[in-house]
Amino acid sequence: MNKENEPPPKVEEPPGRITRARSKALGAGGGICSSSKPSFKQDQKRLLPLNSKRAASDENKASVTTSVGLQPKRRAVLKDTSNVYADSLYMDSINATKIQTTKQTIGDANNKEMIEDISMEIPLVEEDVKSKLAEDLSKIRMVEAQENTLAVILEERELAEPVSHGARKCGVADSQASTISVGLQSPREKEENEVCELLGASKGVVDIDSDIKDPQVCGLYAPDIYNNIRVTELNHRPSTNYMEQLQQDITPSMRGILIGWLVEVSEEYKLVPDTLYLTVSLIDRFLSLKLIEKQRLQLLGVACMLIASKYEEICAPRVEEFCFITDNTYTRGEVLKMESKVLNILYFQLSVPTTKSFLRRFIRAAQATYKVPCIELEFLANYLAELTLLEYNFLKFLPSLTAASAVFLARWTLNQSDHPWNPTLEHYTRYKASELKSTVLALEDLQLNTSGCSLNAIREKYRQQKFKCVATMSSPERVVSLFSR
Structure with missing residues (x-):
């Protein structure tokens, strides 16, 4: 017999997965022979064609199991997989480019519309801002021009007709100056006029707190301060x-x-x-x-x-x-x-008003009517006020009343041709001339020493030249004649 016609020997396949080729071989041989063991070379020759068949069958099985829903072990075929992946990537990129181009064209159209709207709005806003700035600048220039004009006019009027500073501050200057100042007031003049209104200054009253530049004067707070100490003098x-x-x-x-x-x-x-x-x-x-x-x-x-x-x-x-x-x-x-x-x-209450507290302000109000401050008026009023310290009977008079009476008598002692009381003093002391009568008469008795008091410490003090020897001054006419008019 030829070798080609001989039936193939029974081959014992290793246990594992049964393929078509293996089942065919087993079916032809009638079973699996467990006694014979193939050599490595024979197995290699037999397995080579089987592997090619196994690959094809596995490929078919993979397609079948995938359609059924199972997930078999994948065997990558680089050529086919790479080509499909490349094609899909190429198509995706083309589609994405088309979508992006479409969105970009739509976005460009929207952006163009928005840009056109914004470009239309920006010039309008700029024009409004520019117009407002121009109006503000024109107003500022008009105000500056008016202030400069007013300053020149007032300077010319001051050179021609000098007016007291305090009267001009409170609007007591002549009618022409007040007419010019209406509507052309600087911020400083407006502030000063408001202060005058708060003080309740009437016609003929000089504002003694108009020097608001000096913080030591406390011009804005002086009325409130003296209102407070007027209450305090009653309590203490x-x-x-x-x-x-x-x-x-x-x-x-x-x-x-x-x-x-x-x-x-x-x-x-x-x-x-x-x-x-x-x-x-x-x-x-x-x-x-x-x-x-x-x-x-x-x-x-x-x-x-x-x-x-x-x-x-x-x-x-x-x-x-x-x-x-x-x-x-x-x-x-x-x-x-x-x-x-x-x-x-005394419960440590030391901040109490005295006659000296009021005397400073009342002397300042009295000096407002003088073109040049009168130093004798200040020394004489202080001298008369200190004389009251020695007298127990003067405790019945309030410190503010004593200070006002000292100013009244000092003005009368220095000048008998004019009435010592005026609207300015009446406004700031809050005393009328008739209310000072009893205090002024008692104070004149101290000045003339009608009782023959032997306490000369204060008299000797104010006889000195540094106080202008005011202790030696007296009026030729008694002050009682002033109240009898």
Whole structure:
């Protein structure tokens, strides 16, 4: 027999997946022979054609299982896969390009419409802004031109007819100047006019707070400040009859002697006038509340001046200096103990208005009618006000009333040809001339020393040349004749 006609030997396939070729071989041989083992070369020859058939069958199975929904193990065919992927990528890129081009054309059309709208709006906005700026600039230039014109006109009028500064500020200048200023007022003039209106300044009243540039003057707050201290002088005034009601060991003359001595002490240590006025106020307020023996009256005066010095002075005298001025009658401990007692009795309320508090403002109002400030008026009003410190009877008058009466009598002493009271003084003191009659008459008696008072400390002080010797001045005509007119 030829070898070609011989039946193929039974081959035992390794266990695994059964393919068509393997099942055919098994079916032809009648089974699997487990006794014979093929050599490596024979298996290699047989497996080569089987592998090609297996690949084809696997490919068919893959297509079938995929259609059924199973997921077999994929065997990549690089040529076919790469070509399909490349084609799909190429088609996707073409489609994406078309879509992007379509969107871009649509977006360009929308953008063009928006740009056209914005381009139409921008010139309109710019034109509005430019027109507003031009209007504002024209207004500013018109105001500047008007202010310059007004300044030139006012300067010419000042050279021709000098008008007082305060009257012009409150609109009391002549009618022509006021007519020009209407509608052509600068911001500063408007502010000053508002201040005058707030002050309630009427015709003939000079605004003494018009110098609003100086912060030390506090021109805008001065009316409120003095309104406040007018109320405070009522709340913190001493008793007007404590000598009769409370004190048993001291008299009004003892009080006068003590204050006369304190005037000399203030001159010795060059204390400011406010210290002297506050010292007297503290003494009277303490004596209105607490009984004291005459042996300790001087100690009370020293302690009150120590407190006032600490409150008013920049460099207050030391406690030892006040002990020395009393010829060491009282020790340092006694002075400090009395200081503590006074502060506790008065509840540390030291900010009280005195005659000096009002006198400054009233003198300033009196000086407003003078072209040149009168220094004698200031010294004479202060002299008359200090004379009242010695007199217990003047406690019945308010400090503001005493200050107004001192200014009234000082103006009358310096000039009897004109009435000493005017609308400006009446406005700022809030006293009419008729309300000052009793106080002015009592003050004139002190000036003329009709009672023959021997306390000359204040008189000697104001006889000095530095005070223009105002203590020697007196009016030839009594002031009572002024009230009888």
